[in-house]
Amino acid sequence: MTGFARAQGQAEGASWAWEMKSVNAKGFDLRLRLPTGLDVVEAEARRMIGTVIGRGTVHVSLDLTRGEAAANVRINEHLLETLAERLTKAAARAGLQPPSFDAILAIRGVVETVAANEDPDSAERLSLAVIATLEEAVLALCAARQQEGDALETILKDRIAAIARLVEQADALPSRGAETIRARLRRQVDDLLGAATAEQLDGARLYQEAVMLAVKADIREELDRLKSHVAQVQDLLERGGAIGRRLDFLAQELSRETNTLCAKSGDVALTAIGLDLKSLVEQFREQVQNVE
Numbered sequence: 001m002t003g004f005a006r007a008q009g010q011a012e013g014a015s016w017a018w019e020m021k022s023v024n025a026k027g028f029d030l031r032l033r034l035p036t037g038l039d040v041v042e043a044e045a046r047r048m049i050g051t052v053i054g055r056g057t058v059h060v061s062l063d064l065t066r067g068e069a070a071a072n073v074r075i076n077e078h079l080l081e082t083l084a085e086r087l088t089k090a091a092a093r094a095g096l097q098p099p100s101f102d103a104i105l106a107i108r109g110v111v112e113t114v115a116a117n118e119d120p121d122s123a124e125r126l127s128l129a130v131i132a133t134l135e136e137a138v139l140a141l142c143a144a145r146q147q148e149g150d151a152l153e154t155i156l157k158d159r160i161a162a163i164a165r166l167v168e169q170a171d172a173l174p175s176r177g178a179e180t181i182r183a184r185l186r187r188q189v190d191d192l193l194g195a196a197t198a199e200q201l202d203g204a205r206l207y208q209e210a211v212m213l214a215v216k217a218d219i220r221e222e223l224d225r226l227k228s229h230v231a232q233v234q235d236l237l238e239r240g241g242a243i244g245r246r247l248d249f250l251a252q253e254l255s256r257e258t259n260t261l262c263a264k265s266g267d268v269a270l271t272a273i274g275l276d277l278k279s280l281v282e283q284f285r286e287q288v289q290n291v292e
Contacts, residue, residue, distance in 0.1 A: 003144030009133035012126040018137040025057040033061040054242040055292040244291035251285035
C-alpha cells in the first residue's frame with residue numbers, strides 16, 4: 001500500500017526531519033538514506049519499520065542539520081587514497097578515464113560530518129531523540145496505509161461478492177441439468193456417428209469419445225473450487241492483517257479455475273458468465289497487489 005509521512009525534531013543543538021514513502025511491491029524492501037555516524041539509529045530504524053510493515057517498498061530518509069559551532073567535516077584520508085589508487089588502476093585496465101576527485105569524495109565514508117567535542121552522553125541523547133521522531137513518522141505512515149487499506153477492503157469485498165454471484169448463476173443455469181447434458185451428449189455422439197463409418201469407429205472408440213465429451217461437459221469440480229476460493233477470500237478479508245500474499249495466491253487460483261470453466265463451456269450463457277468472471281477476477285487480482 002502507498003503512503004507518505006514526515007516528522008521533525010530538535011535536540012542537542014541539531015534539527016532533523018524524517019521522510020517516509022511506501023509504494024506497492026510483492027515483497028518487503030526497505031531503503032534507508034541516513035547521514036554517516038548514525039549506526040545506532042539505522043539499526044533501530046530497520047527493526048522498527050520491519051516490525052510494522054510486511055509488504056511494499058519503503059523509502060526512508062533523514063535530513064540532519066547540526067549547529068555551525070557543533071559540526072566538523074572530517075576526511076578519511078586513508079580510505080580516500082586507497083580508493084583513488086584502486087579506482088585509477090581499474091579504469092586504466094578497462095581503458096576508461098580515471099574517476100574525478102569529486103566522484104571519489106561522494107563515496108560514502110570518505111567525507112564525514114562529526115560533532116566537535118561531542119560527549120558520548122550528548123550523542124546518545126541525540127540518537128534517542130531522532131529515533132523517537134522516527135516512531136512518529138512510522139505511526140503516521142501506518143495510519144496513511146490503513147486509510148488506503150480501508151478503501152481497498154471495500155473494493156475487494158465488492159469484487160469477491162460479484163464473483164460469488166456469478167458462480168452461483170453458472171451453477172443454476174438450466175444447461176447444467178443432467179438431462180440437458182445427456183441431450184447434448186446424444187447430439188454430439190450422433191454427429192460423431194454421422195461423420196464416420198462403422199470401419200472407422202468401433203464400439204470402444206465410441207465409448208472413449210463419449211467419456212471425453214462427458215468429462216468436458218462437467219464443470220462441477222471447477223464450480224466447487226471457485227466457491228471454496230471465494231469463501232477463503234471472504235474469511236481472510238474478515239480477519240484482516242497482512243494477507244496480501246495469500247490473497248494474491250487465491251487470485252491466481254480463481255483465474256485458473258475460471259479459465260478452465262471457459263474452456264469447458266459448451267453453452268452460450270455459461271460462456272458469457274465465464275467471460276464476466278474473468279474480467280472480475282482480473283480486477284480483483286490487480287487490487288490485491290496493493291494489499292500488504
